[in-house]
Amino acid sequence: MKFENTTFANIYSPRNGSPIVADIMANKNLVKIDNHNFWTKKFDIFPTAAPTDAQGNSSFIVKLREQMQGELMSMRAPLSEAAPVDAPAMQTYTGSIPSFAPRGFIENATERWYSMNAFKDDQLTEEDMVRNYAKKLQFFVDSANQTLSFAAARILSTGQLVYDKGYGIKGNVLKAPIPTENFLNAGTAVWTDSTFPLLDHLRTLVETLNNKHGKMAWQLEITRDRFVSTFLNNTQVLDWLKLQYGIQHSVLTANIPNAIATVDYAITALAADSDLPRISIVSEAQNDVELGTVHGWATNIAVLRPMGYAGYIMYARPAEGVVMPSMGARAVTQNFTTAFNGIGLIINSEMDNGKLREWHTDFVMNAVPALDEFVYHYIINTGTAN
Amino acid sequence: MPTNVQNGAFLGTKLIQETNVGGKGRSVFVPMKGTKTDYEFPTYGGDIANPFKGKAKLFAGDLAEFRTNASGMNGRYYILKTFEVAAAVSNTNTVYILRDGFRHIPFVGDVLMVAPDVIGGTGTAVTVVTVTATTTTVGETANVPVWQLAISANLTIAKGAILVEAEEAGSNKAMVVKAINSVAPCDYDMLSDPSLTFGNTAPADTNFTDARYFVAFALGGLMYTKKMSPLPKCVLDLNRSNVNGWFKVNYYDMRAIQDTNTVKEEIDAATVGITPKSGASNPATSTVGAVGQLYINTTDQGTFICTKITGTTTKTYTWKEITLTA
Numbered sequence: 001m002k003f004e005n006t007t008f009a010n011i012y013s014p015r016n017g018s019p020i021v022a023d024i025m026a027n028k029n030l031v032k033i034d035n036h037n038f039w040t041k042k043f044d045i046f047p048t049a050a051p052t053d054a055q056g057n058s059s060f061i062v063k064l065r066e067q068m069q070g071e072l073m074s075m076r077a078p079l080s081e082a083a084p085v086d087a088p089a090m091q092t093y094t095g096s097i098p099s100f101a102p103r104g105f106i107e108n109a110t111e112r113w114y115s116m117n118a119f120k121d122d123q124l125t126e127e128d129m130v131r132n133y134a135k136k137l138q139f140f141v142d143s144a145n146q147t148l149s150f151a152a153a154r155i156l157s158t159g160q161l162v163y164d165k166g167y168g169i170k171g172n173v174l175k176a177p178i179p180t181e182n183f184l185n186a187g188t189a190v191w192t193d194s195t196f197p198l199l200d201h202l203r204t205l206v207e208t209l210n211n212k213h214g215k216m217a218w219q220l221e222i223t224r225d226r227f228v229s230t231f232l233n234n235t236q237v238l239d240w241l242k243l244q245y246g247i248q249h250s251v252l253t254a255n256i257p258n259a260i261a262t263v264d265y266a267i268t269a270l271a272a273d274s275d276l277p278r279i280s281i282v283s284e285a286q287n288d289v290e291l292g293t294v295h296g297w298a299t300n301i302a303v304l305r306p307m308g309y310a311g312y313i314m315y316a317r318p319a320e321g322v323v324m325p326s327m328g329a330r331a332v333t334q335n336f337t338t339a340f341n342g343i344g345l346i347i348n349s350e351m352d353n354g355k356l357r358e359w360h361t362d363f364v365m366n367a368v369p370a371l372d373e374f375v376y377h378y379i380i381n382t383g384t385a386n
Numbered sequence: 387m388p389t390n391v392q393n394g395a396f397l398g399t400k401l402i403q404e405t406n407v408g409g410k411g412r413s414v415f416v417p418m419k420g421t422k423t424d425y426e427f428p429t430y431g432g433d434i435a436n437p438f439k440g441k442a443k444l445f446a447g448d449l450a451e452f453r454t455n456a457s458g459m460n461g462r463y464y465i466l467k468t469f470e471v472a473a474a475v476s477n478t479n480t481v482y483i484l485r486d487g488f489r490h491i492p493f494v495g496d497v498l499m500v501a502p503d504v505i506g507g508t509g510t511a512v513t514v515v516t517v518t519a520t521t522t523t524v525g526e527t528a529n530v531p532v533w534q535l536a537i538s539a540n541l542t543i544a545k546g547a548i549l550v551e552a553e554e555a556g557s558n559k560a561m562v563v564k565a566i567n568s569v570a571p572c573d574y575d576m577l578s579d580p581s582l583t584f585g586n587t588a589p590a591d592t593n594f595t596d597a598r599y600f601v602a603f604a605l606g607g608l609m610y611t612k613k614m615s616p617l618p619k620c621v622l623d624l625n626r627s628n629v630n631g632w633f634k635v636n637y638y639d640m641r642a643i644q645d646t647n648t649v650k651e652e653i654d655a656a657t658v659g660i661t662p663k664s665g666a667s668n669p670a671t672s673t674v675g676a677v678g679q680l681y682i683n684t685t686d687q688g689t690f691i692c693t694k695i696t697g698t699t700t701k702t703y704t705w706k707e708i709t710l711t712a
Contacts, residue, residue: 098600101430160594164587167459168430171585175594290457331421 001126003116008129012350012359017335021137021346025339030134033340035142038149038284039313042156043369045341046312050097057096058316058366064091065372069214091375095174097316098163099366102143103289105136109356133361137339137346140363144340146286148313152369153284153296156221156303156310159183159379161368165288176371184380191230191302191382198234203275205304213376218277221303223295224263226382227281232266241269277304300383306376315343315367343367411573412488414447414613416632424606425571428452431602432461436551436562437580439493444574447609449621449635452568462585463601465570466563469498469549470616472524472532477540479512482522482532483549490615492517492533499552499561500543501618506564511552513538548618566624569607569635574599609633669705681705 003009010016024030034040052058066088074083118124154161160175189196206218222230231237267279288294321336324347328334332351339346344365350357371377415424432452438444444465451464467490472482483492492498492514499511516536524530524545538555551562578597585591611617611633627634662680663673668688669681675692682689694704
């Protein structure tokens with residue numbers, strides 16, 4: 001088979017490339033889409049893309065997912081009318097959708113010539129080449145997942161997204177209108193204080209919030225490190241667990257508290273108490289090109305919020321998908337494949353470089369997570385006492 | 387009652403009028419029939435670090451500095467705002483700059499200086515205190531539209547001088563733009579209040595509501611100078627075009643965009659060691675040279691070589707005579 005006829009060479013074809021890329025993306029053996037998927041557990045993808053206006057603004061509007069609290073009924077006489085309910089405030093906020101791109105891949109003509117020779121001599125098979133290309137797509141998908149997970153963790157744990165990672169623009173992106181009173185301190189003592197009555201504190205907190213907002217199922221999101229250093233180090237919790245299961249204190253406080261099994265065991269036990277919020281362990285870490293491993297969620301932060309999704313991933317069409325198909329230079333051939341649940345765009349390009357050609361593979365994504373439960377979103381600094 | 391109303395409904399009739407002139411433009415780019423490579427865009431683009439402080443417009447062909455970190459990443463744009471002085475003023479705190487639809491707009495709080503001799507150079511910078519749209523007589527022409535600026539200190543400025551942005555007010559302050567390596571490929575209407583703190587880390591930027599402008603300008607361009615925003619001499623000196631009246635920002639040799647004085651200094655520094663010195667007598671320990679440099683006694687043709695330089699503030703130069711044998 002000629003190199004030019006291989007699946008790999010056709011990936012860059014403006015006519016045939018996109019379906020091949022879509023096939024590779026859909027093949028779970030080639031591209032895994034659920035690495036670094038912290039964000040998928042916290043946010044749903046908004047059903048439609050946000051439009052981009054003439055001033056370059058892809059903006060979205062988020063309405064508060066509001067719940068109305070019931071009340072005790074009024075005792076009435078026959079045929080009397082009921083009093084009307086006052087209209088609630090319609091809380092919304094708008095924001096703009098930023099655009100992101102991971103690093104891209106460039107194959108120059110000499111590198112492709114090398115591949116062609118390797119292919120000719122059977123050192124490189126068509127399958128190898130497709131797998132190598134799929135690695136690029138995997139890099140894109142992992143990068144998109146990490147970026148959304150970082151943004152999700154930042155917004156959930158701080159109420160705002162300050163994007164200060166990567167090689168590009170750094171700065172404030174958006175802030176959810178979480179009321180000031182929703183930023184709480186730990187309580188009478190920091191949560192790592194083993195004598196702090198953590199369970200009593202949480203029960204009281206949930207009761208207060210239920211009285212304020214109406215009864216809801218609450219969840220406490222906390223990092224694994226902080227769960228171990230607070231719950232699994234807390235006398236009241238350990239006593240409660242011992243009482244529940246008759247287990248030995250030493251089992252939980254020996255050198256194994258960080259074991260996943262121990263954490264899961266404790267969470268399951270705590271969940272049995274219906275007055276406590278469900279505990280959700282936050283597990284997220286990302287890779288920054290300059291800083292190495294980073295976390296969007298600071299260790300000392302716990303978030304108390306209603307069960308379920310915290311909001312939507314708002315997204316818009318990247319400019320490349322609009323400009324390049326209709327106005328791209330003829331010397332550059334490109335194909336575009338929508339990927340990653342419609343949020344991202346894979347761009348394969350082929351262009352001149354001096355007297356030779358080269359091939360680019362890039363990914364762009366215009367997306368940002370937005371909270372829609374911001375009034376019910378409580379951010380607790382577990383490391384600072386009241 | 388809800389506050390901070392940004393959207394809603396009005397169930398009546400509203401009369402409102404806005405006047406807008408759009409579409410008029412100058413063809414600033416020099417046309418070429420062949421393939422041009424001006425629309426090359428930089429890695430990841432950048433935010434405008436010095437946006438106009440109110441509603442204003444950046445024009446196609448306007449120049450900017452794309453400033454990156456040591457890795458060549460995390461770029462920000464510093465746009466070159468230029469304001470042409472309409473009438474000479476002497477030791478006064480009122481300045482008139484020309485005003486029409488094709489000029490940059492000054493705002494209260496802008497820090498301006500007469501453009502220095504070299505890009506990024508220093509000068510006396512003042513803060514704009516008030517901005518008033520008015521008219522004045524320029525030469526023999528009456529009613530020329532101008533911006534009347536009240537400035538924070540007295541200046542003497544010649545007619546036609548170009549004001550540019552400075553980093554801060556005071557004497558001996560630096561110009562904001564340090565290099566020219568980017569060209570706005572089209573007009574940019576900036577119609578929102580800008581965030582002036584974007585990217586700040588200490589103290590952290592807390593502004594999430596004002597506009598943050600992200601752009602990717604072209605890395606090169608060839609423009610008719612006359613149709614561009616007025617350029618100060620320090621920018622005109624960087625012109626890479628050999629055609630009179632055309633201004634070229636080169637894509638491939640942006641590194642060469644530097645003032646000629648710097649080039650001369652670099653050449654002098656590079657050649658100092660290979661250019662022989664000479665004098666009517668033998669070199670002394672105070673005779674300045676570079677290690678390896680030759681010295682020729684023009685009286686007796688003796689040849690010396692600098693072998694060592696010692697000392698920090700007062701340097702001592704060791705010269706040894708070279709004896710050549712056939």
